[in-house]
Amino acid sequence: MIKKYIKICLLSLALVSMSSCNDFIDLDPQSEWKLEDFYETSSQIEVAFAGMYGNLRGSNLFGSGLSMEMAYGTDEGSYNRAYDELWRVSLNLHNSMDNDIAGAWKSLYTIIHNANNMITYTDPVNFEDEEYKNIIGEARFLRAFCHMTLTYWWNEIPLRDKPTTDQSSNDIEVSSLEDIYDFIIADFEYACSNLPHVTSENYLAGRAHQMAAHGMLARLYLKMAGYPHKNTEGFAKALAHCDTIMMEDGYHQLRTSADSLGYENLFRNMIGGDQYDLEENMFEITFTNNLDIGMGTMGSNGVNNGLLFGEMDGVNHPTTRQFFVQASPLFNILHLEEDKRKLWNVPAMSRLETGNNVRVKGPLSWAYAPGKFRRWEPADYADLDIWKADQPYVLLTNETNISINQSPINFPILRYADILLMYAEAANEVNGGPTGEAIAALNQVRQRAGLEIIELGEPEALGGKDAFFNELVDERFREFAFEGIRKHDLIRWELYEEKLQTYASAIEGEPDYDEFNHAHYLRSVRNFDINKHLSLPYPFQEVTINKLLDQKPEWN
Numbered sequence: 213m214i215k216k217y218i219k220i221c222l223l224s225l226a227l228v229s230m231s232s233c234n235d236f237i238d239l240d241p242q243s244e245w246k247l248e249d250f251y252e253t254s255s256q257i258e259v260a261f262a263g264m265y266g267n268l269r270g271s272n273l274f275g276s277g278l279s280m281e282m283a284y285g286t287d288e289g290s291y292n293r294a295y296d297e298l299w300r301v302s303l304n305l306h307n308s309m310d311n312d313i314a315g316a317w318k319s320l321y322t323i324i325h326n327a328n329n330m331i332t333y334t335d336p337v338n339f340e341d342e343e344y345k346n347i348i349g350e351a352r353f354l355r356a357f358c359h360m361t362l363t364y365w366w367n368e369i370p371l372r373d374k375p376t377t378d379q380s381s382n383d384i385e386v387s388s389l390e391d392i393y394d395f396i397i398a399d400f401e402y403a404c405s406n407l408p409h410v411t412s413e414n415y416l417a418g419r420a421h422q423m424a425a426h427g428m429l430a431r432l433y434l435k436m437a438g439y440p441h442k443n444t445e446g447f448a449k450a451l452a453h454c455d456t457i458m459m460e461d462g463y464h465q466l467r468t469s470a471d472s473l474g475y476e477n478l479f480r481n482m483i484g485g486d487q488y489d490l491e492e493n494m495f496e497i498t499f500t501n502n503l504d505i506g507m508g509t510m511g512s513n514g515v516n517n518g519l520l521f522g523e524m525d526g527v528n529h530p531t532t533r534q535f536f537v538q539a540s541p542l543f544n545i546l547h548l549e550e551d552k553r554k555l556w557n558v559p560a561m562s563r564l565e566t567g568n569n570v571r572v573k574g575p576l577s578w579a580y581a582p583g584k585f586r587r588w589e590p591a592d593y594a595d596l597d598i599w600k601a602d603q604p605y606v607l608l609t610n611e612t613n614i615s616i617n618q619s620p621i622n623f624p625i626l627r628y629a630d631i632l633l634m635y636a637e638a639a640n641e642v643n644g645g646p647t648g649e650a651i652a653a654l655n656q657v658r659q660r661a662g663l664e665i666i667e668l669g670e671p672e673a674l675g676g677k678d679a680f681f682n683e684l685v686d687e688r689f690r691e692f693a694f695e696g697i698r699k700h701d702l703i704r705w706e707l708y709e710e711k712l713q714t715y716a717s718a719i720e721g722e723p724d725y726d727e728f729n730h731a732h733y734l735r736s737v738r739n740f741d742i743n744k745h746l747s748l749p750y751p752f753q754e755v756t757i758n759k760l761l762d763q764k765p766e767w768n
Contacts, residue, residue, distance in 0.1 A: 219346045223441075230695070232724055242692050243643070247329055247332050247333050248373075250333065251330055251333045251334040251335070251338075252335070252338050253338070253575045254339075255530060256345070257330070257334070257347055259460055260326065260329075260330055261350065261351075261419075263326060264323045264326050264327060264354050264767065265418075265419070265497075265498070266509075267319050267326075268323065268354075268497050269497050269498065269509070269511055269623075270319055271315075271511075271512070272312075272315035272318065272319040273319050273497075274315050274420075274497040274511065274623045274625070274696075275497075275499070275510075275511035275512060275513075276511060276512040276516060277312050277314055277315055277316050277516075278361070278625050278696060279511075279513065279696045280299075280516050280517050280536070280537070280696075281298075281299045281301065281302060281312050281501060281514075281516075281696075282299075282301040282313075282316065282365075282469075282538060282700075283302065283314055283696040283699055284299065284700050284736075285299075285301070285304055285360075285642055285736030286402045286702060286708070286711065286712070286715070286736075287305060287362055287540055287563060287689065287691060287698070287699050287702075287711040287712065287714055287715040287718075288539070288542075288689070288694060289537050289538050289540045289582070289694075290302070290537070290540075290732075290733045290734075290735070290736055291536055291537070291538075291735070291736075292498065292535075292538035292578075292581075292732075292733070293536065293732075294732035295700065297735075298536075299312075299350075299536060300312065303735045303736050303739060304365050304735070304738060304739035304740045304741070304745050305735070305739055306446065306735050306748070306749075307749060307750075307767070308346045308749040308751060308752040308755070308767055309752045311747065311750055313751050314751040314752070314753055315367075316365070317362070317543065317750075317751045318751075318756060319390055319646045320361055320362050321357040321358070321362075321372065321726050323354055323355075323358045323373065324355050324358045324359065324372050325375060325376055327351040327352070327354050327355040327358075328355065328372065328373065328375045328376075329375050329393065330347070330348075330351040331348055331351050331355070332349075332374060332375055332487060334347055334351075334675065337440035341560075344441065344497050345406040345660050346406060346407060346408060346414070348402070348406065349402055349403045349405070349406030349407040349420075349422050350401050350403070350407060350419065352399040352400075352402050353399065353403035353407060353420040353423075353424075353425055353428075354398065354420065355711040356395075356396045356399035356400045356403065356425075356428070357428060359371065359392065359395065359396050359399075359422075360396050360428065360432055360694070362391075362510055363392050363433070363435075364390070364397075364435065364700050365747065365748050366747055366748050366750065367389065367440060367747045368386040368387065368388065368389060368392070368424060369386055369387070369392060370384040370385065370386055370387065370758070370760075370761060371384070371392060371395050372384065373395065373675060376676075379757075382757060382758055383758055383759045383760045384758065384760055384761070384762075385760040385761065386761065389436075389441045390438065390441070390443075390452060393432065393441070395427065395430060397432065400428055400429045400432070400490050401425075401429070401589075403422065403425035404422050404425040404426055404701045405423075405428070406422075406462075407420055407421050407422040407425060408421055408422065409421060409422055409423065410423065410463065410490045411463060414608065417490060418488060418496065418498040418622075420495065422493075423456075423457050423461055423463070423464060423494060424494045424626060425754055426453045426454075426456050427454075427494050427495070427626045427630070427631055428451070428452040428495075428626065429449075429453045429456075430450040430451075430454050430631065430635075430638075431450075431626070431630070431634065432446075433446035433447070433449040433450035433453065433638075434447070434450045434637065434638065434704065435444060435673070435700070435704050436635055437450070437641070437704075437708070438703075438704030439703060439704050439705070439746065440703060440746070440747075441707045442580070444641070447638045447641040447642050448638070448642050448657065450637075450638040451635060451638035451642055453629050454632075454634055454635035454638065455635070457628075457631050458631060458632070458635060458653075459628040462649055463490055463491065464492065464494060465628060466492055466628055466629060466632075466656060466657070466660050467481075467489055467491065467492045467498070467660075468660050471553060472552050472660070472661065472662035472708060473533065474660050475552055475553050475556060475661055476529060476552060476556045478492055478493075479556065479584055479585070480608065482496075482572060482585075482621060482622050483514065483586065483587070483608045483609055484608060484609065484610050485500070485501075485609060485610060485619050485620050485621065485622070485642035486610060490560075491628065492627050492628045492629065493626075493627055493628075494509075494626045494627060494631070495624075495625045496622045496623060496624045496626075497511075497622060497623040497625060499513065499619070499621060499623070499672055500620050500623055500684075501609075501611050501614075501615070501619075501620040501738070503613045503615060504613055508617055508618070509619070509745070510615060510618035510620050511619065511623065512523065512617070513585045513619055513621040513622070513623050514585035514586060514609075514616060514619045514621045515534065515535070515587070515588045515617060515618060515619050516534065516535065516537070517535070517536070517537045517581075517585065517694055518535050518581065518582065518583075518584050518585060518586060518587055518619075519559070519561065519562055519563075519579070519582075519583050519586050519587070519588070520522045520535055520562035520563065520578075520579040520581060521537065521562070521563045521582050521587070521588055521674040522562070522563055522565040523564070523565055523566075523567050524616070525562055525567065529609060529616070530587040530588050530609065530611075530614055534617070535579075535581050536580065537581055537582055537694075538580060538733055539558045539575065539580050539581055539582055540575070540718065540719075541575035541576075541714055541718040541719060541721075541722055542689070542714070542715060542718050543557060543558045543575075543693070544575060545718060546686050546689055546690060547690060548663060548669075550662050550663060551661050551662060551663055551690065552661050552662040553661050553691065553693070554690075555583075555691055556583060556584060557582065557583060557584050557690075557693040557694065558580070558581075558582060558583055558693075559583040559586070559589075559598055560572040560580060561583070561590070562564060562579040562581070563588070563590075563605060566602070566605055567600040567601045567602040568599060568600065568601055568603060569590040569595040569596055569603045570596060570599075571596045571597070571607065574722065574724065574748040575718075575719075575722055576719070576722050576724055576725060576729075576730050576733070577585040582693070582694045584693060584694045584695075585619075585621050585694070586608060587607065587608055587609050587619055587621070588605050588606060588607055588608060589605065589606050589608060590603065590604070590605055590606070591603070591606050592604070592607055609621065611650050623682045623695075623696075624695055624711060627692075629657050629691050630661075630691075630692065630697075632653040632654070632656050632657055632658055633652065633654065633657060633687060633688055634648040634686060635649070635651070635653045636651075636653040636680075636684055637650075637681070637684050639653075640677055640680050640681060640684070641681075644667055644677055645676055645677045645680065646674055646677075646680040650680070651666060651667070651674065654666055654683070654684070654687065657691055658687070661690070661691075666683070670683065685701075685705065685707065688701055693708055694747045703711075703746050703747075708740075708742075708745070708746065709742050712737045712740055713737065715737065716734055716737045719733050719734060741768050743768065744766045747764070749763060749764055749767035750763055750764065750767075753768065
């Protein structure tokens with residue numbers, strides 16, 4: 213399905229923050245809309261949805277903040293600047309006054325507020341029954357997704373199920389985890405029943421759909437089953453939702469190829485930006501280069517977390533001199549040599565200011581950076597072994613008007629590979645060990661990466677529940693590198709501290725490690741406090757404004 217350009221509609225709405233829409237929408241000129249009168253036509257509804265999706269791709273959320281600045285500081289890698297501490301959450305240096313924390317909180321609750329407006333003020337008499345249910349289903353999906361994202365980062369949060377109309381309605385105390393999860397489940401279940409399937413003629417690519425809602429429920433139930441709620445009934449419920457997607461529906465699948473480059477091709481298509489892979493990418497945040505019309509609808513994917521491109525002449529080069537992520541040595545340790553994901557996720561290459569395409573010597577070398585969302589590659593990989601200036605390269609994003617600081621690369625939120633590995637994890641827990649179906653699900657992911665089935669490649673992983681779980685921990689590291697998932701996985705498994713120590717041992721175990729030059733890679737480890745860093749503090753401003761919200765004791 214061809215990816216549409218996202219056109220911006222700038223509207224001044226009393227209580228609704230808008231930023232973009234899928235196409236130019238014809239609306240009657242108005243100096244003011246009342247909320248109860250705004251959600252009356254399909255065009256108005258589309259403008260409102262455009263605003264919510266626009267907030268998701270903003271810099272506070274998946275344009276940069278939640279996908280990068282706040283996501284690192286795990287065994288995947290670290291913030292690489294020795295001379296500053298800008299990515300404070302990834303360095304475990306943050307406090308309640310950090311801008312990243314305040315920005316993410318504000319943006320997520322803005323989307324929730326706008327979804328509540330739509331749910332409250334959309335009158336069913338103005339729409340056919342199916343269209344009305346689709347509208348409310350999508351609004352509830354987005355409300356659930358934002359509440360889920362909030363509880364992943366903050367645990368107990370204020371639930372907001374109605375619009376905030378004045379200062380007094382802002383005063384809401386936090387809800388229990390059980391109530392939060394129940395509320396999110398109800399929203400996602402409504403979305404499961406009322407959103408279109410991706411094969412439906414009225415489905416718009418890049419938007420929520422019914423199987424994505426099932427996938428989000430599976431993810432939520434696994435979170436419920438782990439830290440801090442530890443309601444193990446969640447494993448069986450996660451298994452059921454994965455089963456709905458895998459067995460009952462059967463549409464979604466992995467992108468594969470005969471040469472075992474299906475993983476690479478999945479991301480090449482995402483980077484190229486000309487199509488959605490609806491079979492594997494079940495929900496993603498859409499970015500588009502709209503510089504030709506003077507609009508900013510891009511993010512930082514492939515820039516802040518991309519490969520160094522030092523050449524800079526100001527004309528049509530994807531200059532990435534501000535990359536901020538040093539990839540972990542564990543990518544060398546946890547990948548088998550035949551694993552096709554290894555050199556895609558961390559290709560160990562860069563381009564110098566002189567136009568040399570060069571290999572990066574090792575994990576502690578400058579520019580050992582993520583390559584999953586690379587914007588460029590050498591025209592000939594043999595150039596990496598030849599010291600020669602002005603070597604040709606290929607721009608993978610298919611842009612003609614390039615921004616050096618932003619990119620149009622989409623960011624994946626939920627892939628079918630996650631459904632398979634969540635199924636394997638849940639089945640292992642429910643049955644006290646790996647079932648045939650769980651092993652088969654894991655093998656689909658392994659074989660796509662060019663590995664043997666687990667029975668032949670690593671039979672010791674089938675030695676029981678714990679052995680299989682440990683294999684899944686490593687497999688999720690390999691499969692979802694740099695997709696903003698790892699920190700939340702480690703926290704729900706109660707492995708964050710342990711894996712930070714594993715990462716530190718890998719850093720210190722490199723032959724060229726020395727404390728003076730490389731200690732800054734270990735700041736997230738040395739700053740880590742298990743009593744504080746398994747959830748974020750509430751933003752200082754929010755605690756000040758919301759009279760019923762008390763700061764967490766460990767963050768006072």
